[in-house]
Amino acid sequence: MSVKTIVPVILSGGSGTRLWPMSRPEMPKQMLALTAAETMLQLTAGRAMGDVFAAPIVVANARHADLVEQQLAAAGARPQALILEPAGRNTAPAIALAAIAAGRGREALLVMPSDHVIADVAAFHAAIERALPMVSQGWLVTFGIAPDAPETGYGWIQIGEEMAEGVHRVARFVEKPPLDAAEAMLASGDHAWNGGIFLFRADRYLEALAQFAPGMLVATEEAMEKARHEGVRIYPDATAFAASPDDSIDYAVMEKAERVAVVPVAMGWNDVGSWDALHAISERDADGNMHRGDGGGTVLAIDTKNCFVRSDGVRVSLVGVEDLIVVASGNDVLILPRGRSQEVKKLIEAMKAKPAA
Template sequence: MSETQTIVPVILSGGSGTRLWPMSRPERPKQLLALTAEETMLQLTAQRTPGGERFAAPIVVANAAHADEVEAQLSAVGMAPSALILEPVGRNTAPAIALAAIAAGGGAAPLLVMPSDHVIADVAAFHRAIEAALPLVAEGWLVTFGITPDAPETGYGWIKIAEEIAGGVHRVERFVEKPPIERAQAMLAEGGHAWNGGIFLFRADRYLEVLGRESGPMVDAAGAAMDGARREGVRVWPDADAFARSPSDSIDYAVMEKAGRVAVVPVSMGWSDLGSWDALHAISERDNGGNAHAGEVIAVDTAGCFVKTDGVRVALVGVKDLIVVASGNDVLILPRGRSQEVKKIIEALKKA
């Protein structure tokens, strides 16, 4: 692949982000929020691949309900997309990426697939990993980026790393689904494993070829949806009836676990998927008491707490290791370490 080969960023922005309730809601999910900087998660993602000789303008796949907000946020940071594909219905990541691959022309262009709501603190390390992968991508390999693990995480998929096949690039021996804690501890101790960060690099034609072989109805539905799409400026509305016929599956299950030539670039780049308030606390600056807070917060004799408010003042006295999040009329309070249980609140709210 030439030094000036242009990479097409594909930003997946269809998630609902309910694990960061009450700030993240279906109408304004976490990728549209400013959680770690002045910019939103979507803006930060787009800015990692600035347009020019190396990166083309991004293709963004988003929920149709968020079209105005996505376009406005990207415009505000000078990252207008070449296409804003507005999903009529959610069908998971594999069909969403198929829509983007077709929009990119379905040829040899390398697609860099990125979720819109991840943190990458060391963008230079990310770019080095991309450069390491490109020669193999040109040969038809599907590449994922393996995050250097620092804990026995059970909320992520893992990758067993095999032999090195090019500088910094290894063959994938196998993907491991989200493991029980004992298995995660064993993989961490053993070494030779990485977290599956959900970021991928491959040629558009190669992706469509493998997906077509493994799930023909998915590629057929995506193709028909794009053939029948309505277009207005950069916005693309795939045909709803055609896309609804697609099976729903993730890229991991539909493609990566089944393809023949799959490689991984292990990389330490300050990555987090911000999958919980605990995860945000872990990467936030803290005061001398170990508290991280944002908004109008008063903390007295308080330690190890994460407090965030976008409106009302929050005051804490004599407590420790709590997560407190206030947004609008809702306040979330729970012990640190249990923020994954926010899903129980979402379920209770749906029943109510």
């Protein structure tokens, strides 16, 4: 019996602090229009619409319920369920909630983070089509992103034997590697980045949890049994959900299960994990600049090269500088050299330790 319908599962619980000051806990990265006129959440929903796709299941932070509903309505993507987590417990429990909401059966779940870019949606859909026969047979499938750099910030997947056209057994998962190991994997040609996008049957995922993380399954089942329902909104029981281990799908299931496959794909994927990453995929002028004002913000750049400048309010003016990232949002302004935007997390930690007066 083949899988005929795919249920998109959109994970929208992240806070996106690496894109501070525009991304904040109350308005995280996936709710922002960073790469197009649509927000990242809307773009994610849009790439899983069509005859083969059912209405999505969205797992989000309870504080973002109104935002999620408003943005999906504007994108014409009314969810069949909006699961509102009482607390963040990582991806494995979040996906368990969605698998239970989907009916626990043979439904194919396409699990997607809400804050990634996929430039070539046709290539993504073709990869999904290649994966479906193996999914029907009960395999857990991940999509391996064709690497173009020795990234140390991503997990990697070693691509094993081909089992069907374009579908391979996973030889091993590799945690975020040191640079020399990443360079070797890139050069080998048989590794891919782990982009965190998955396709599998709901029943097979829950069976894997029962085998490898039974406490997580018990906690999420109880949380859904005791959940409060308001229309499409589902509020899992907070006490039961808090008892679930905090773990990613990679650690809890994918690295332990036997029948795990990977579909390598080049689809213009980017996790937009930093301002440098956003600059790299943005349209730039002849001097290598990306400058944009939103919501009344304006940017003026003279004799400026290779800079990324965004403002959603105040005017930002630059003269005679290069290789800077400048982001102004509300009362906050971020300035740092290009290439160091991952260090925003240091600022976040410092601000938590010493809040503004």
